[in-house]
Amino acid sequence: MSYEQRRGWGRGRGRRGRARSFSSQYESGSVENPRGGRREKPPPHLKGREIGLWYARRQGHKSKEKERLERAVVKMDESREKHIARLLNSVQAQNNNERSSCSKGSWWATENERNNVSPQLRQPASSEVKDHDWDSEYAAEENEAGTYLDQQLREEMQKKRTNYKYLEMQTFREKLPSYGMKEMIIKMINSNQVTVISGETGCGKTTQVTQFILDDHINRGKGSSCYIVCTQPRRISAISVAERVAAERGETCGRENSTGYQIRLESQMPRRQGSILYCTTGIVIQWLQSDPHLANVSHIVIDEIHERNLQSDVLMAIVKDLLTLRSDLKVILMSATLNAEKFSQYFENCPMLHIPGFTYPVKEYLLEDVIEMVRYMPKDSDRRPRWKKRFMQGRMIRPEKEQKEELYRERWPDFVRKLQTKYSQSTIEALETADDEKVDLDLIVELIRFIVLKGEDGAILVFLPGWDNISTLHDLLMSQVMFKSDKFIIIPLHSLMPTVNQKEVFKRPPPGVRKIVIATNIAETSITIDDVVHVIDGGKIKETHYDTQNNISTMTAEWVSHANAKQRKGRAGRVQPGHCYHLYNSLRDSLLDDYQLPEIVRMPLEELCLQIKILKLGGIGSFLSKLMDIPSREAICLAINHLMELNALDNHEELTPLGFHLARLPVEPHIGKMILFGALFCCLDPVLTIAASLSFKDPFVIPLGKEKMADARRKELSRNLKSDHLTVLNAFEGWEYAKWRGARAERDYCWENFLSSNTLKMLSNMKGQFAEHLLNAGFVSSRNPNDPKSNNNSNNEKLIKAVICAGLYPKVAKIRQSLSKKRKMVKVYTKSDGKVNIHPKSVNVEETEFHYSWLVYHLKMRTSSKRIALLPDVKTFMQGVSHLAPPVRAPAPLWDLTLVLRALQDPPFEPLGSVPLLWLTWKTTFLLAIASARRVSELSALSCKPPFLVFHHDRAVLCTIPSFLPKVVSDFHLNQEITIPTFCPSHSNPKEKALHTLDPVRALKFYLHRVQDFRKVDSLLVIPSGPHQGGAATKSSISRWIKQAIHRAYVARGRTPPARLTAHSTRGMSTSWAFRNQASAEQLCKAATWTSVHSFSKFYHFDTFAASDTRFGRRVLQAAVVTST
Secondary structure: OOOOOHHHOOOOOOOHHHHHHHHHOOOOOEEEEEEEEOOOOOOOOOOHHHHHHHHHHHHHHHHHHEEEHHOOOOOOHHHHHHHHHHHHHHHHHHHHHHHHOOOOOOOOOOHHHHOOOOHHHHHHHHHHHHHHHHHHHHHHHHHHHHHHHHHHHHHHHHOOOOOOOHHHHHHHOOOOHHHOHHHHHHHHHOOOEEEEEEOOOOOOOHHHHHHHHHHOOOOOOOOOHEEEEEEOHHHHHHHHHHHHHHHOOOOOOOOOOEEEEEOOOOOOOOOOOOEEEEEEEHHHHHHHHHHHHHHHHHHEEEEHHHOOOOOHHHHHHHHHHOOOOOOOOOOEEEEOOOEEEEEEEHHOOEEEEEEEOOOOOHHEEEEEHHHHHHHOOOOOOOOOOHHHOOOOOOOOOHHHHHHHHHHHHHHHHHHHHOOOOOOOHHHHHHHHHHOOOOOOHHHHHHHHHHHHHHHHOOOOEEEEOOOHHHHHHHHHOOOHHHHOOOOOEEEEOOOOOOHHHHHHHOOOOOOOOOEEEEEEOOOOOOOOOOEEEEEEEEOOEEEEEEOOOOEEEEEEEEEEOHHHHHHHHHOOOOOOOOOEEEOOOOOHHHHHOOOOOOOOOHHHHHHHHHHHHHHHOOHHHHHHOOOOOOOOOHHHHHHHHHHHHOOOOOOOOOHHHHHHHHHHOOHHHHHHHHHHHHHOOOOOOOOOOOHHHHHHHOOOOOOOOHHHHHHHHHHHHOOOOOOHHHHHHHHHHHHHHHHHHHHHHHHHHHHHHHHHHHHHHHHHHHHHHHHHHHHHHHHOOOOOOOOOOHOOOOOOHHHHHHHHHHHHHOOOOEHHHHOOOOOOOOOEEEOOOOOOOEEOOOOOOOOOOOOOOOOOOOEEOOOOEEEOOOEEOOOHHHHHHHOOOOOOOOOOOOOOOOHHHHHOOOOOOOOOHOOOOOOOOOOOOOOOOOOOOOOOOHHHHOOOOOOOOEEOOOOOOOOOOOOOOOOOOOOOOOOOOOOOOOOOOOOHHHHHHHHOOHHHHHHHHHHOOOHHHHHHOOOOEEEEEHHOOOOOHHHHHHHHHHHHHHHHHHHHHOOOOOOOOOOOOOEOOEEEHHHOHHHHHHHHHHHHHOHHHHHHEEEEEEEEEEOOOOOOOOEEEEEEEEEEO
């Protein structure tokens, strides 16, 4: 055996020896037994430390081998491998050319060559190689992928041109006016960053412009870089337009096709590149929270901008600022009216393009023509002449409307005289006696009968202001034998209807069947019903106006504008000459506004202000000044003040933690606050039901002729709780149980209780969305609203009312009982409006007796009289005053929700020694109960103005309801036990139960007033003893803890802690001594549900000093400490 061979058998200290023996040991082994079957032990010649090293090397190799075998294997075909090789070679060649001035050799220069590079070129070259190397490779790969997708999209387009359905749709598209201007539209969009397109109804701008853009990019080999987002003001229009465009492209929505839609709680998403997405405007605004630059969007089309809804105006302002950051973004604004100049001026005089419409001629009729034609006389009308009536008696009208209404009254006599030469006396009498402030549904029924009997064939489209009118007219028609036959299809159309029902509108009926569509202004521009021949214009549109002086909203049916009337007229005459019947007279027509008032100047701004802050758009006032129409200064200031009162904004108009979470929730701030309280107090599911109802609508329906039956069923569902909110909750829970029993039980339950199954399903979906937001924010641990951890207190009706009041406050009303012996309805007053009326559909409207004096409401609307809707009696909040009379009357402790929300973002667990002891700057006693080292982040957050919390090693209990509930009382006393989220109190130990139910704010203040040393303490710590604490708390352990906490508090505040801390205490005093011979003490214990006054064992008084030249030094903290056994 040679020397080299023997070396492998040596002690293995040399590199070669180690390598050989190391490799030979694994030649026949496996990962599990790398040494093989024969070599299970180290070589016999190894001794001591060498054996340990041998095992270490073997383990290291074993780990590396295991890691190698577990690595993911990436395989590619030969062509892909060659492509990557070419890519790397091209990058290397490019870098070699760029660095030729400093290195003539290969990419990897020798050390001498690198040393010869001048210092000025050395650093830039290295950084350039590092950055350009990776960027070039990534860009090249991305470009290759894009090229492949472009080719794929082009081939797909070529295949479509041979598809029969696509060709059939293409024939229809070519007949549209917009198709004839295709090249002009594409050229203008490609040449300008912003383009305004206006078009007459039916020109095809909504369905065609997006397709023109996408097809142009695909044909030019740039399809992968095209992602078009088209916003729509309504859910139904987003869905219907997307499905129409998908059909024209021979596809279906979503499923990796080129067209899709996204609305709240429903979506069919297209592919990510080379596609068109139709969505509601709010969806894009939500995107901006996570993607402020809309990085993946190449074109954004804002449709129906003429409607001037709030979200569209806000989006235009945001996009206008975004254009300076994204020069590649294309913006297309589309309007159905001819007022495009205003939008062009807003976007720096961007180019405009008008697409003419193509419709058959439409004949118009005004009210006097309709009455003459139908020979109609209003029923039960006031026979006094119209101009002699007290105009708008009892109605609250806006100041800007008063002038026109006065002019209308002045011109009325002359108008009647002119009519006498053209119309019959019966028509003039009908006009004089009719109430044109409301839509005459009986006249519409007679007009439909006239059209059916004497008019031309074709669908009839009726425009009404709201759902109440739609449902009433539907019932009126269905009550007549004529319309019950199968020769008529009557379809109500409203944005709140389920999307499945809305799709029936677009289907053509079979021959001999007439379709009657009853719709709101949703059918003006958002959707197109091709077979409409007759349009009945009710002349009204629902608008909400906000009175900043009185802080009240008014939602009334206003007269349409000329732009609205023109759009409604354009719905007829799509397939043949049409007819449009306007149900207002020619005098009213002459006084109509040209356009509707923009939403931004007639709506409350609180929710918008939160959106501005969450999107980081700058100051509220400065951003709102960028809008096309600027809201009044009073409205802006009022919104900011409301948000500050709600604690959503601080004094600098910045979001507080509460405001941050409220801005994330898709509801108005008061409802959002209610949702957060529902999560914090573990009554999530019922609160989400109530919040969804307030945000959307309540599920009750009122069929014509069955109003009393419906009211009676609603009253039964209230279960005498005197709360509209809990009535909705009871109805929803009953529906859930019926749905669990089966489809028939669900249908019967809704029928018997006058409930809308579709609305209940919508509320259920909204609850899931709210829970998803809470999960993302960290308030709950599950997206299921029924999660047991979030619903420990869901059966506590008093707590649910408390949470409702916590969210809706200060929307409270005072009840004044009638002093008469007769049972009369109570009088209700609010601070700002004085006497108000309860809404007639509230379960409280006929109540003659309330045991407590306060109501809380959600909405206050001004109609013929002031009514407040959804009023639950908040007697829970006043119960302490009425039923408990403890000897100590103290204000309820405050709870700063901001600190609680901030605490949720902190780490959940820390050792007790790391708790910063936060002392108060004011000299009042506050109470802090500590039981273990757990949940100290919440403890720290609640240490300023806290409620009484009893913490256990894994749970906590709130023992008094904090005063955030009603500020309408000066003080109250409650012993209601409420579980805090994620904590599950256990009452197996009687002493723990006593500590839980103790009301210590009263008890300990009662005690402190009798012990002089405790009057001016800075903090009061309650430290229960127990096995989980490792033994009873002693004077020395408490002293040590206080000193550690003070030290950490200084460090946390960035201050230098004292060099030496000393904590002196008095001797422990028994609580039995404190309460001995005190008669009121037993009464207090009974009121606070103590089981024993000996629940507390000892009090300690600590004075903590920092070392100084004096004997004790500077006093840092006075603390009263209580231990319990």
